[in-house]
Amino acid sequence: MGLTGYVLRRVGLLVVTLLAISLLISGILELLPGDAAEQILGAWAERSGQTLAAMRVRLGLDQPWHARYLTWLSGVVHGDLGRSLALNQPIAPLLVERLGYSLRLALPALAIAGLASVVLGVLAAARPNGPIDHAITAVTLTGVSLPAFVTGSLLILVFAGWLRWLPSASALLQGEGFAFWMRMLALPIATLTLESLAHATRTTRSSMIEVLKAPYVRTAVLKGVPRWVVLFKHALRNALLPTVTVLAFNFGWMLGGIVIVEQVFSYPGLGSLVLFAIEQRDLPLLQASMFFVASGYCVANLVADVVYALLNPRIRYA
Amino acid sequence: MADAVAASGAALPREVARAPGRPATLLVGGVIVGLFVLLALVGPWIAPYDAEVFHGLAKMKAPSGTFWFGTDRYGRDVLSRVIVGARTTVTMAVAGTALGLLAGALIGLLSGHLGGVVDEVLMRLMDIVMSFPSLLLALLVVAVLGGSTANAVLSIGIVFTPRVARVVRSATLGLRGAQFVEAAVVRGESDVYIVFRELLPNLWPPIIVEGCIRLSYAVLLSVSLSYLGLGAQPPTPDWGLTVAKERAYLVLAPWTVLFPAGAIVLLIVGVNLLGDGLREWLVARKTVRE
Numbered sequence: 190m191g192l193t194g195y196v197l198r199r200v201g202l203l204v205v206t207l208l209a210i211s212l213l214i215s216g217i218l219e220l221l222p223g224d225a226a227e228q229i230l231g232a233w234a235e236r237s238g239q240t241l242a243a244m245r246v247r248l249g250l251d252q253p254w255h256a257r258y259l260t261w262l263s264g265v266v267h268g269d270l271g272r273s274l275a276l277n278q279p280i281a282p283l284l285v286e287r288l289g290y291s292l293r294l295a296l297p298a299l300a301i302a303g304l305a306s307v308v309l310g311v312l313a314a315a316r317p318n319g320p321i322d323h324a325i326t327a328v329t330l331t332g333v334s335l336p337a338f339v340t341g342s343l344l345i346l347v348f349a350g351w352l353r354w355l356p357s358a359s360a361l362l363q364g365e366g367f368a369f370w371m372r373m374l375a376l377p378i379a380t381l382t383l384e385s386l387a388h389a390t391r392t393t394r395s396s397m398i399e400v401l402k403a404p405y406v407r408t409a410v411l412k413g414v415p416r417w418v419v420l421f422k423h424a425l426r427n428a429l430l431p432t433v434t435v436l437a438f439n440f441g442w443m444l445g446g447i448v449i450v451e452q453v454f455s456y457p458g459l460g461s462l463v464l465f466a467i468e469q470r471d472l473p474l475l476q477a478s479m480f481f482v483a484s485g486y487c488v489a490n491l492v493a494d495v496v497y498a499l500l501n502p503r504i505r506y507a
Numbered sequence: 508m509a510d511a512v513a514a515s516g517a518a519l520p521r522e523v524a525r526a527p528g529r530p531a532t533l534l535v536g537g538v539i540v541g542l543f544v545l546l547a548l549v550g551p552w553i554a555p556y557d558a559e560v561f562h563g564l565a566k567m568k569a570p571s572g573t574f575w576f577g578t579d580r581y582g583r584d585v586l587s588r589v590i591v592g593a594r595t596t597v598t599m600a601v602a603g604t605a606l607g608l609l610a611g612a613l614i615g616l617l618s619g620h621l622g623g624v625v626d627e628v629l630m631r632l633m634d635i636v637m638s639f640p641s642l643l644l645a646l647l648v649v650a651v652l653g654g655s656t657a658n659a660v661l662s663i664g665i666v667f668t669p670r671v672a673r674v675v676r677s678a679t680l681g682l683r684g685a686q687f688v689e690a691a692v693v694r695g696e697s698d699v700y701i702v703f704r705e706l707l708p709n710l711w712p713p714i715i716v717e718g719c720i721r722l723s724y725a726v727l728l729s730v731s732l733s734y735l736g737l738g739a740q741p742p743t744p745d746w747g748l749t750v751a752k753e754r755a756y757l758v759l760a761p762w763t764v765l766f767p768a769g770a771i772v773l774l775i776v777g778v779n780l781l782g783d784g785l786r787e788w789l790v791a792r793k794t795v796r797e
Binding site: 206209210213214217218220330333334335336337338339342343345346349350351442444445446448449452453463464466467475479482483486487490 | 634635636638639640641642643646647648649650651652727730731734735737747750751754757758761764765768771772775776779
């Protein structure tokens with residue numbers, strides 16, 4: 190079976206998974222006390238049973254939940270995710286807009302973390318248990334032990350509070366241009382990067398140490414190839430495989446972790462939208478945004494698997 | 508390999524990234540975690556002040572001899588709040604992990620032992636739950652049930668169940684065909700007997716190791732939920748909650764944020780060290796036996 194077959198199989202599996210996820214979300218939300226009609230009418234709903242019943246009919250809430258789920262699903266297939274109750278606007282464009290904001294955090298963070306983790310991992314593996322290795326280990330392990338909101342708060346304290354270089358919150362800022370975006374995004378991106386750096390660095394390190402034991406590396410060293418060429422050209426090429434996978438999965442992880450980072454910096458991305466939906470008990474928005482983020486997560490994982498298969502032909506025949 | 512990485516999902520970045528341990532890891536980790544458990548148990552009685560009392564004349568005071576960790580904007584003693592605040596985080600993390608281990612081990616044992624359709628159905632179900640980013644799944648659960656310590660515990664348990672179930676299932680499969688299991692089958696023992704009396708006693712090491720890995724992640728999840736206002740509720744002096752509430756005073760009174768944040772980090776480091784130490788100890792013990 191070739192790569193195409195592998196990808197097709199994985200995409201088929203993805204569709205099934207997304208269906209199951211949407212079922213799970215709507216099933217769980219079904220447990221929520223009260224419904225959208227009561228949300229809209231608020232306290233008023235208590236008194237006027239007739240209005241409530243009419244609103245239920247209008248929103249289709251008089252239907253059994255499987256009928257409502259099917260309506261919702263066919264809407265999703267047609268790109269209609271319903272209307273937000275709290276914001277009183279269609280959800281789909283809102284999600285796309287917020288996704289743009291979130292990607293502006295996640296993609297640069299991924300790129301920086303990727304580059305930095307490769308360099309740090311190779312440096313650490315060059316002399317295992319040497320001072321550089323220990324320093325890098327200490328820094329990356331600290332990174333893992335710090336929850337995103339602690340890292341974010343520390344960065345705010347240092348760069349916004351003491352040094353006054355950067356703003357502490359993004360939401361209040363208005364402006365345009367590259368410089369503006371850099372100021373707005375620097376700290377959130379730094380936080381996300383630090384959160385995902387550790388894992389990729391340690392993966393590169395252990396994978397490099399493994400590859401450096403290979404006979405062909407010894408051959409390269411013995412024939413007098415400069416050390417950095419051996420490290421970055423001969424060894425890295427083979428050691429990179431696990432790192433690439435880890436980074437792709439990190440992207441999926443970021444979609445979840447971004448909720449915290451966006452909250453810390455009051456950044457108007459997808460994560461804050463999910464939290465807003467929870468706070469407002471905005472059911473349609475909650476259902477749609479949860480599904481949207483979970484889909485993104487699954488797609489990121491799929492891409493990770495496909496990238497891995499591309500780089501490592503052995504996996505396709507598994 | 509790729510699928511195996513996918514299986515452990517979002518929790519992964521924190522799990523594999525561990526330092527090679529040293530003999531002292533178990534001891535240091537144990538002492539740190541023990542200290543926090545002690546604070547969780549007796550915190551309110553050993554705190555120098557009442558964590559809720561407003562010292563009206565000492566608002567936002569920097570750390571001093573009277574208030575070692577300073578005071579917050581209401582004049583509450585930060586040290587006392589950090590000590591008393593240990594309880595919610597430790598309870599949520601430990602209870603959530605325990606719940607996840609219990610449910611996960613049960614499902615993993617059943618799935619691995621019974622095999623066939625039961626195995627297939629249970630594992631696909633676990634796959635679906637795992638296809639959510641873990642924080643998002645926890646958010647979904649607390650969104651439905653409302654933010655509280657108990658619901659945070661439940662959500663952590665739900666997030667952990669499929670991950671534990673996978674580990675326990677594969678460990679159970681490893682015992683498939685072992686002589687003592689076959690002997691029990693031949694004796695005509697019931698499935699319940701085989702699962703709990705034959706399989707479970709042999710699966711403690713992987714379950715304990717998994718529990719330690721989970722515990723570190725549970726601390727992270729519970730402080731994150733509290734930070735988002737969906738875990739511990741005010742007026743509890745919970746650490747995550749405090750870091751969120753004092754955010755606006757971060758620059759004016761950094762100690763109100765730095766000390767609870769430091770407590771969180773110290774606890775996570777302690778749990779990581781304890782987990783690494785325990786894992787090494789179990790591996791060493793196994794090697795000696797064999």
